[in-house]
Amino acid sequence: MAGGGKKILCLSFSDINRDARVLRQLEVLAELGEVTTVGFGDRPAAATEHLEIDADLPSLPQTPAGVALLALRRFDRVELAAPAVRAARSVIGDRRFDVVVANEARAMALAYEVAHGAPVVADMHEWAPEERSHIRSWRLLVKPFMTHQCRRYLPKMAAVTTVNDSIGELYREQLGVDTHTVRNAGPFRDLAPSEVPDEGIRLVHSGGAVPGRNIEALIEAVRGLDETYSLDLYLVPGRDNGRYLDQLRGLIGGDERIRLHPPVAPDELVGTLNRYDVGVFSHPPLTPNHRLMLPNKIFDFVQARLAVVFNSAPETDRLITGHELGVVAGDSSAEAMRDTLAALDVDQVRAFKRNADTAAKVLNFGEDSAVLRTMVGDQLPH
Incomplete structure (x- = not known):
């Protein structure tokens, strides 16, 4: 026992x-x-x-x-x-x-x-x-x-x-x-980075569908990018009877590059994320917790062998730069996320994903x- x-x-x-x-x-x-x-x-x-x-x-x-x-x-x-x-x-x-x-x-x-x-x-x-x-x-x-x-x-x-x-x-x-x-x-996952297609970069975000999480900025950033970018959102509904999710659906409108998915179980999330290329996250520093964030999603993205693009925060900056996992956006605005993503190319993303594969052995x-x-x-x- x-x-x-x-x-x-x-x-x-x-x-x-x-x-x-x-x-x-x-x-x-x-x-x-x-x-x-x-x-x-x-x-x-x-x-x-x-x-x-x-x-x-x-x-x-x-x-x-x-x-x-x-x-x-x-x-x-x-x-x-x-x-x-x-x-x-x-x-x-x-x-x-x-x-x-x-x-x-x-x-x-x-x-x-x-x-x-x-x-x-x-x-x-x-x-x-x-x-x-x-x-x-x-x-x-x-x-x-x-x-x-x-x-x-x-x-x-x-x-x-x-x-x-x-x-x-x-x-x-x-x-x-x-x-x-x-x-x-999260736990170490024995995965390999997925192949990055030559024709585009597949962005993904997972987390709670809660007002204040700045998911609107991710949607607006991708709407300002060309057709080589797509964004998939795996969102856990908040306790608001789906009102915020409905707002996000309205913001997405008819943009077929941006897809809203039901949430997946925690033990299935990393395997689902592994199909994508870049994990994205942006949160305005409204509170000390936001300013000093080190959220579970950065570790999920690393175990999924993704490149990452986050807005700047001391703890996440340290991981991203120390392990060369991706790029830090200057602030939490849609414009900063859009410009940072627009500057990425497929070869950079492939290199970041290889670095995530190495980092996954210690960031678990x-x-x-x-x-x-x-x-x-x-x-x-x-």
Whole structure:
């Protein structure tokens, strides 16, 4: 039996089967013990037990009473008041665990309560206080709450992880908390770069269909390029009943070079991307998380043996230039993406794809899984 029957709780207010980071986390946790997951959607394959909560329940205190308490800064009264948090607390009941893993700041208070003194490991993912600080209501109501959560609970955590060193430095400088880096890198995939056709360059983007992700800029950039470029979009629908996807369809119009596909399962994504030539991504630096981004898609693109074109950001710039994976656009505008893509030629793309093939051997989950395995393993009773 894995982990000698040790019991691990993994809390994530997400659809875990669509959350690549949490799925990778679960693979490691399952090596160490019997894992109970709490989250939206069906039981993940690595979980021994899954406690499902209604995906329509918000994980922040977005009820009228909750919003009023946020405005009054009564954070002690709303820590466990969000509808999804209350539902999770109910389904966990009186179960006991040897270690609890909390994904993101909004899960820490509940994790600390249901741990009953067992160690809690917090995977903060990104910089929690300013997750969506470009939205006024978040900045005024939620940012102070998230900052409170971090100040109160991070010192109580047995260990803390985040996605990259730059964001880890924010936690150290502003909150006095040391973190471990577990990047959003996927597993190594034994693939070869696909052939780049002489007559054109096949662009691809994958990710969430969420307003603010700047997918419009990718579409507009390709509409400004000639017929030798195509763009395929593999988008996970947001929680808006398809409204944003409909907006993107309207923007694409009748341009047959730009195709919108249903999402593919996380374990099928890299194989699907491998059919293309260049992975594209552009995100305006609206928040510190955007400015310091190191998203899972750059690792997906590398494992798919693609060239990449990203807008400039310190962490992604370092990977792209260090491994000669592609080209960095000057900013996040459609014009910068268009001009950067227009300057590419087929031979350059072939060279970048060969470099991605080399980089794939080091830019994968192997190193990060070892960090997570050791960190959680050290908290389990021996």
